[in-house]
Amino acid sequence: MAREQHPDITEAIVRERRLHDPAVRLSRPLAEALFDPEFIEVGASGRRWTHAEMIAALPELHGGEDGPPIEAGEFTGAVLAPGIVHLTYETVIDGRRARRSSVWRRDPDGVLRLYYHQGTPVPEPEE
Template sequence: MAAPPPDPERLVIEAERRLLDPLVRSDVVELSRLLAPSFREIGRSGTVWNRDAIIAALAADPGVPEGRMDDILVDVLAPQLYLLLYSYATPSEVVRRASVWRMTARGPRMVFHQGTPVHESLS
C-alpha cells in the first residue's frame, strides 16, 4: 500500500523553518530552490526585495536571531497556494510574519514574505 501524500500545510511550515536556518540562508542553491523566480519581500525598512537581491543579501549575512515560531496558521488561498502566518519570538523582539507559498512538483516555493516587528519580547 502506498504511503499517503505529504500534507502540504506541514511542508510549508517545514520550508519556512528551513529559511530561518543560517546554514540554509547561506546556501545560494537551496535558497534558489525555496524561493520562486517571482519572489518579492517587503523588508522591515519598507524596502521591496526581489529574489536575486534577497539571495545575495542572505548569502552575505545569513544570521537570524534564534527564536521560536508561535501562533502558526496556514490558510489555503487557492489550489496549491498557501498563506502562512506566525509570530517569531526572539529574546529581543516579536515579529509577525506572513508568507505565501506555491506548492510545486519540486515542493513548496515562497512567492512573498513580509515581517513586521510588533513589540519587545517579554521572555
C-alpha cells in the same frame, strides 16, 4: 477534537522553518530551492526585496552563521487555492518581535516555493 491540518500547510511550515536554518541561509543552492523566481518581500523595515536581492543578502541577514537566531512559532495556515498556501506566524530575533505572513505556491514541477513574504514589527508594550 483537533482538526487535521492540510498537508500543503504542513509542507509550507516545514519549508518556512528551513529558511530559518543558518545552513540554508549560507547555501545559495539550498536557499534557491525554497524561493519562487518571482519572490518579493516587504521586510519589517519596510524595504522591498526582490528574489535576486534576497538570495544575495540572505547569508548576512539575521539567522545566518554569526547573527542572532530566528525563533519562530504560532504558525497558522490556510490553503487559498490548489497549490497556494498562506502562512502567518511570529518571530523573535534578538529580542524584537515581528508578525510574519508568507505565501507559498507550487511551481510547474509541483515544488512549493516562497512567493511572497512580509514582516511587521510588534511594538514594545507601553509601561
